[in-house]
Amino acid sequence: MKGKVALVTGASSGIGQAVAVALSKEGCKVVFTYNSNEKGAKETLEEIGKNGAMFKVDMHNETEIEKLFSFIKAKFRKLDVLVNNAGINRPRGLFETNDWKEIFQVDLFSVVFCTGKAVKLMEGVGKILNITSVYADGKVCYKGIAPYGAAKAALNHYTQTLAKNLAPKILVNAIAPGYVRTPLWGEKTEKEFEESGKEQLIERMIDPAEIAQMAVAVIKNDAMTGEIVFVDGGISLKTV
């Protein structure tokens, strides 16, 4: 991984932050994005050190995304690894099309846009990792977050379709996390996290570093493509 150029979207907190730091420890130069949480992004940059670069991007704004890729092209001339991680899980409308549009823009359409730009910089060789969710499966998905589950289901499908189209040079996989303790959960008490963690077979919340560990393993592997790898504490095995 030494000297490889990686882009991690949404690395100002949670899973993206852990993945960005883990890739830098593997020797990658890591460009990462943030949107509203500049403080968190600076913390990520501090952990990565001189091999990191932070870039503000709102995934609603394609002009900003284009500027990100122009920056990568100017600074590194290429991209080896893309981690599509930025995501939201709100609001929760079953019928409100504006909720669906917002979730789909950040969790799916921006991924399509970033991936198109990234593939052009990959010089025909590269790795793409999408962060999806155990909730992509409608049988597991909590009933109050239909747009999120549907966007992640589409992302799983897109992962497999990309893998078919980009093989053998570009390998595309996804990780489907269960319940990971991150700011995505909003303001939760210790007790609430404990209760949510108990819903998983491992009886605790997953740590972002445990997702990052798998992300590094998947990115380093040259024999898998189109896989959805579950790191879900066993929650998808539980009857809901």
Ligand SMILES: NC(=O)c1ccc[n+]([C@@H]2O[C@H](COP(=O)([O-])OP(=O)(O)OC[C@H]3O[C@@H](n4cnc5c(N)ncnc54)[C@H](OP(=O)(O)O)[C@@H]3O)[C@@H](O)[C@H]2O)c1
């Ligand atoms: N936590 C879980 O239990 C869990 C489970 C399954 C899947 N996931 C997935 O894991 C990924 C990371 O989530 P997380 O749990 O680590 O949450 P998080 O800590 O809230 O991180 C989300 C990241 O996405 C960025 N982001 C959000 N909206 C954005 C926008 N409009 N434009 C650009 N960036 C935006 C945030 O940037 P700013 O904060 O700087 O705005 C942040 O860096 C998501 O795709 C999520 O769906 C999480």
